[in-house]
Amino acid sequence: TTVVWINDDTVLHTVQSIDEKGGIIGLFNSAPLSTGERFAHNFDEEGIYHYFCSLHPWRVGQVTVR
Numbered sequence: 281t282t283v284v285w286i287n288d289d290t291v292l293h294t295v296q297s298i299d300e301k302g303g304i305i306g307l308f309n310s311a312p313l314s315t316g317e318r319f320a321h322n323f324d325e326e327g328i329y330h331y332f333c334s335l336h337p338w339r340v341g342q343v344t345v346r
Contacts, residue, residue: 281345284320287313295319296334304334 285295292314297307310319312335323329323345333339 282322286318294334298330
């Protein structure tokens, strides 16, 4: 499954993978994305994958792959 993040905001954002406790892991990590830029990651295994914006750490999300 490929997931694409698109920055539709007017400020930079990143997509940084984290573990269940919020610790940064190296599974997927975007460069800072400007308005309109995209970042894609292919998930090969089922699971729940957590992420956040390293520039705005209160912006969190998760991807569920089944």
